[in-house]
Amino acid sequence: MEKKVVSALIDMKGAKGKSRGQIQFLQGPVGQTSINVSLSNLDSKASSFHVHILPIKASGDPCSDENIMGHFNPLAVSQSTSPAPGTGTVDQYEIGDITGKFGLLTNLTQVQKQYIDNNMPLSGPNSIVGRSLVIHYLNDLLCSSAVPLLLNENQPHLKYGN
Ligand SMILES: [Cu+2]
Numbered sequence: 001m002e003k004k005v006v007s008a009l010i011d012m013k014g015a016k017g018k019s020r021g022q023i024q025f026l027q028g029p030v031g032q033t034s035i036n037v038s039l040s041n042l043d044s045k046a047s048s049f050h051v052h053i054l055p056i057k058a059s060g061d062p063c064s065d066e067n068i069m070g071h072f073n074p075l076a077v078s079q080s081t082s083p084a085p086g087t088g089t090v091d092q093y094e095i096g097d098i099t100g101k102f103g104l105l106t107n108l109t110q111v112q113k114q115y116i117d118n119n120m121p122l123s124g125p126n127s128i129v130g131r132s133l134v135i136h137y138l139n140d141l142l143c144s145s146a147v148p149l150l151l152n153e154n155q156p157h158l159k160y161g162n
Contacts, residue, residue: 004122008133008144021111023049023133025122025146033120035098039111039135046105048085049135051096051128055145063134063141072096074126090119095126105135 006025021039028034039046053069056062071079073094082093086103093100102115121127128146135142 004148006122006129006146006148008146023144025120025128027120027122031121032116032118033122035102035115035117035120037111037113037115039105040109042105042108042110044107044109045137045139046108047136047138048099048104049133050094050098051146052132052134052143053096055130055132056143063132063143068132068134068143072128072131090117093119095119095121096128096131 004027008023020041021037023038024036026034026036051072053072054067057067060067062068071094073096075095077092077094079094079097079100082088082097082100085100088100090101098115098117099105101117101119102113105111122129129148130146132143132145
């Protein structure tokens with residue numbers, strides 16, 4: 001099985017915070033997903049980031065709740081019973097709750113990290129492919145769709161991206 005790579009490019013030139021960077025998801029044959037996070041210009045204003053249910057749309061406010069809806073949580077994990085961010089195991093959080101699994105972005109100006117997550121599928125019914133990725137700021141949201149870069153050769157019809 002080929003590695004699957006999904007990428008969300010956060011390029012918010014001109015937006016508040018001017019955050020830029022890339023979040024890449026790579027899933028190998030054993031099902032473990034490596035999340036490679038590279039964000040800059042966070043200005044100590046970001047708090048959390050998540051995978052949300054729907055991709056962003058060209059019309060309206062792209063990051064609004066009506067557009068992208070809430071956190072991707074197909075296993076119906078109750079956030080109220082999740083441990084504090086960054087303290088539990090990945091299965092104790094919503095699939096899309098990257099901050100819960102690995103910790104808050106509070107007071108950071110940049111992030112260069114690799115997280116290993118065995119609860120972040122890139123295929124099957126709980127896949128995050130084609131959804132959106134959101135960085136929550138103190139007074140704002142930045143979002144990007146999770147667009148596949150390369151997919152395995154069994155799904156050539158899904159091969160798109162940049
Ligand atoms: Cu969110």
